[in-house]
Amino acid sequence: MPGYETKQERIAVAGVDDLFIRSLLDRQQFSDPHGDAADIGISSATWPLFGLLWPSGAELAALLAMRPVRGAERILEMGCGLGLASLVGHRRGADITASDCHPLTGAFLQANLLLNGLAPMKYRYGHWRTPLPPLPREGEAAQLAVDGPYDLLIGSDLLYDRDAADDLAGFIELHAGDAAEVWIVDPDRGNRAAFNRHMAGQGFTLTEQRLDRAETAAVAGYKGRLLSYVRHLPPQARTTLA
Structure with missing residues (x-):
């Protein structure tokens, strides 16, 4: 037994076939027998959060389902959790x-x-607050670090504490291309103003879109916004940013 319980749900996302998602049973699950999570600052209280489906994650998935697929575009989901x-x-x-x-x-x-x-897909270790772990020894499962640059960087509900604004913006600067676009679906957290300032300092222009939706018998309600950032910089200009 892995030390935690799971469940399986069928999730509908407009524009694609339904997805079957294995998730943690609830927020009471916890199993870190070797201290791997504790070593990188994940407490027992925050440990199960990666393994749950969150409303902002569903909103991000719905937005991506409507975006035309561009063959040359590299996309990175940051803090993906279950990666819907x-x-x-x-x-x-x-x-x-x-x-x-x-x-x-x-x-x-x-x-x-x-x-x-589905066929295998790319997964990378991405943490914007602690040093990366050592590279895996030969024969171990790969845990390679995020490798930029990316054309579109996306995430949902990432601005959950004050430090996240600075740290996340720094992570984006490391991995965003010169003409990158960034999508953050934010459920009206209080830290977005600081994050907006950091992103402006990197040459990003912000557009906000409300995603509010009233609850109905068929659809869950939601209150939040899409923070969409774009920049168009010549490579030499990046070195002048504060």
Whole structure:
């Protein structure tokens, strides 16, 4: 037994076939027998959050399902958790890489690929707050670090504490291309103003789109916004940014 319980759900996302998603049973699950999560700052309280489906993640997946697939475009999902948006993009044929720092994210992603009969997809270790772990020894499962640059960087509900604004913006600067676009679906967290300032300092222009939706018998309600950032910089200009 892995030390935690799971469930399986059928998730509908407009524009793609339904996806079967294996997730943690609830927020009470926890199993870190070797301290892998604790070593990178994941507490017992935050440990299960990667393995649950969140409303903002569903909104991000729906937005990506409507975006035309561009053959030369590289997409990175940051803090992917169960990677619903990544699975949607992968199913549609996009060149998408899922990334997270939780020790079990890769295993859950692989399980959900198998559940849906999907080919393997790219997964990378991506943590914007702690040093990367050592590269795996030969024969171990690969845990390679995020490798930029990317044309579109996406994430959902990432601005959950004050430090996240600075750290996430720094991570984006490391991995965003010169003409990159960034999508953050944010459920009206209080830290987006600081994040917006950091992104402006990197040459990004912000457009906000409300995603509010009233609850009905068939559809869950949602309150939040899409923060969409774009920039168009010649390579030499990046070195002058503060």
